[in-house]
Amino acid sequence: MLMESEIQEEPRESGLAKFKRSLKSNVWLFVATVTYLVTLFQLREHPEWSPMLRVALALLPVLPRLVFLWVLWGTFKALDELERRIQQEAWAVAFGGTVLVSTVMNVLSAHGTGFENYPHGLEIGGAYIAVFFFWCLGVAQAKAHYS
C-alpha cells in the first residue's frame, strides 16, 4: 500500500477558481448583450450612417461573444471526465431538441396549420431560448442518471 506522502495528487480547479471562471464568462456574456442592444439601438436611430460603419457596428457584439465562447471552452477543458460526459449529453439534447422544435414549427408553418407568425421557424432569438431550455433539461437528466 502506498504511503500518504507517496501519493501523487492531481491538481484540480478549486471552488474559487471555478467561481472566478464562471464570473468571467458571465461578465463577457453581459458585455456581449449590452453591446448588442446598444448597437441595435444606434443602427435603428441612424439609418443615414455609411454601410461600412453599419456593418462594423452590427458585427461589434461578435467580439465579446467570441471571448465568452473562449472562456466557456476553458471551463469545459477544466471539467473532469464525468462532468464532460454530462455536458456532452446535455449539448446533444440541446441540439436535438432545438432541431426538432424548429422542424416541427417549419413543417406546421409550411402547411398552414399553425405558427403562421413564425415562417422562418425559431429564428435566432428563439433558437437561443430553445438551446438553453434543452441544455438545462439535458443537464438535469444526465445528473439524475449519474447520481
Added chain:
Amino acid sequence: MNNQLRILRGMQKWSQSDLATRLGVSRQTVNAIETGRYDPSLPLAFKIAGLFTKPIEEIFTPEPLNGEASRA
C-alpha cells in the same frame, strides 16, 4: 461493471472527497463510480489501480453476460 472502490476507500478511511482529490476528479465522479452508475475511462481506472496498488481486474470486474450466471 462492478467495483470494489467503496471497500478500498473505506479501508483507507478516506472520504469520497479525499479520494476525489487524490484522483483529480470531482466527488460526484467518485460517487458515480462507486454506485456503478458510471464506468471510468481506462486512464482513470489505471490511476485508481495505481493509488490502491492493485491490478485493475481486482478492483473492476465485468458484470456477467446474460445467461452466464445461470450456466455457471
